[in-house]
Amino acid sequence: MSAKTGALQGLKVIDLSRVLGGPYCTQAIADHGATVIKLEPPAGDETRGWGPPFVGETASYFEGVNRNKQGIVVDLTREEGREIVLQLLADADVLIENFKPGTLERWNMGYQQVLKSRFPKLIHCSISGFGPDGPLGGLPGYDAVIQAMTGLMSVNGEAGAGPLRVGLPIVDMVTGLNAFAGILLALHERALSGLGQSIDIALYDCGVSLLHPHLPNYFGSGKTPVRTGNAHPNIAPYDSYRTGSEPIFLAVGNDRQFLKLCTHLGASQLAADARFIDNRTRCAHRAELKEALEALLVTHECRALAAMLIREGVPCGPVQGVDDVARHPHTLHREMVVEMGAYRGTGTPIKLSRTPATYRSRPPALGADTVAVLDSLGIDQETQAKLIAAGVVKAR
Known part of the structure; x- marks a missing residue:
């Protein structure tokens, strides 16, 4: 053929x-x-x-x-x-x-x-x-x-x-x-x-x-899932965050990626903080984690930061509009x-x-x-x- x-x-x-x-x-x-x-x-x-x-x-x-x-x-x-x-x-x-x-x-x-x-x-x-x-x-x-x-x-x-x-x-x-x-x-x-x-x-x-992961979560816990906005119910940091320009979405799926993120932001101590030592503890302290990250991110421009982070192995990206996507070089x-x-x-x-x-x-x-x-x-x-x-x- x-x-x-x-x-x-x-x-x-x-x-x-x-x-x-x-x-x-x-x-x-x-x-x-x-x-x-x-x-x-x-x-x-x-x-x-x-x-x-x-x-x-x-x-x-x-x-x-x-x-x-x-x-x-x-x-x-x-x-x-x-x-x-x-x-x-x-x-x-x-x-x-x-x-x-x-x-x-x-x-x-x-x-x-x-x-x-x-x-x-x-x-x-x-x-x-x-x-x-x-x-x-x-x-x-x-x-x-x-x-x-x-x-x-x-x-x-x-x-x-x-x-x-x-x-x-x-x-x-x-x-x-x-x-x-x-x-x-x-x-x-x-x-x-x-x-x-x-x-x-x-x-x-x-x-x-x-309904993944919401139905499996319900089967496992018996608790009815609730709305969490952009945040993931099972992972942190996995949410949109304020920067010095437009929002950035971070999808940090493991401890190695979290350490890379913190190191790039000049705050490697966050990765060693007992509240943020692994995904379980990060999920238990979402509000504190978001506050700490946004205090660092606000000094950065979103697109430049995202371009550097993703090349260092941290999954992330700017929150783009449909018009941005239609003309993005990678889309083409x-x-x-x-x-x-x-x-x-x-x-x-x-x-x-x-x-x-x-x-x-x-x-x-x-x-x-x-x-x-x-x-x-x-x-x-x-x-x-x-x-x-x-x-x-x-x-x-």
């Missing part, structure tokens, strides 16, 4: 998902060479309208997770639309969807009832809020609601203040990554058994899975900003040495590839015209 094809070249994925978790997953799959056909309802993926900002008619939110895909519009509430999906599945490897559980069954397209026997090698990935069954089974779920219900908000925010949503849709994105992992697992197993299977990914499960060196003409997006963090990701096409306009995909299915132009006229499909 050449470096230009991608590790997933030859894989065909039918993407019925919308919003974030599913599209985040399928963009990762597409970046690594798979053919991804994204089906949208006639009104389009709702995130096309989640702006400002907009790029032309489309919100940047949509643009961020839908590159390298072919885009078609099919009304799946119509039997003729569902028949098109079944035709697409004839040679597909993966079907990913995030409909409310039971929707495919009502459309006579359920995995166990129809797809498993008709397409025995198909891998079906279902993303839902809470899974298909159980006390909350089948209920709708959005990222922020799941953050609230799974305890993420309860441990995020300043001590003494109220619970706070993590400032990005972390549950949706981790759900997308878990879906990606599940699909790769199923593909590996299929290579051995020759059979597909169904993958059940719930936002609720993914939210609970993120790591190819984490993708540019294709007027399109700018976030690069993949998965770097393969022999079959790297490629960026081949910007996110599709609504219905941009409908005609091309219908052509590939052998649907003649007269039939296509009837489908378009009836509103079953929409073409750009």
Whole structure:
């Protein structure tokens, strides 16, 4: 395989998902060479309208997770639309969807009832809020609601203040990554058994899975975790600290790093102080430690200090804004900003040495590839015209 094809070249994925978790997953799959056909309802993926900002008619939110895909519009509430999906599945490897559980069954397209026997090698990935069954089974779920219900908000925010949503849709994105992992697992197993299977990914499960170290801490102590702001509940010093300019974040994970920090600041005696001799004692005297460190740090400029400390083996960095990150030389060196003409997006963090990701096409306009995909299915132009006229499909 050449470096230009991608590790997933030859894989065909039918993407019925919308919003974030599913599209985040399928963009990762597409970046690594798979053919991804994204089906949208006639009104389009709702995130096309989640702006400002907009790029032309489309919100940047949509643009961020839908590159390298072919885009078609099919009304799946119509039997003729569902028949098109079944035709697409004839040679597909993966079907990913995030409909409310039971929707495919009502459309006579359920995995166990129809797809498993008709397409025995198909891998079906279902993303839902809470899974298909159980006390909350089948209920709708959005990222922020799941953050609230799974305890993420309860441990995020300043001590003494109220619970706070993590400032990005972390549950949706981790759900997308878990879906990606599940699909790769199923593909590996299929290579051995020759059979597909169904993958059940719930936002609720993914939210609970993120509760490290808070859930293990609760299991170990029986105490309900509390909000600690930027401070780590198990490590000190591991927090943001005032300097003579902007804040610096120190993530000192062991005694050796703590000694290096104190020595650089001209206060090696702190590392020998009985209150700070090891992580256990430092955690027990957080307030005194922070006061002592900030008294030293206030005489330093953040970025210059951080640059020196990290090169001495002390994990740290300035607290940067998104604009700083977008133009940082290391961001650009790591190819984490993708540019294709007027399109700018976030690069993949998965770097393969022999079959790297490629960026081949910007996110599709609504219905941009409908005609091309219908052509590939052998649907003649007269039939296509009837489908378009009836509103079953929409073409750009």
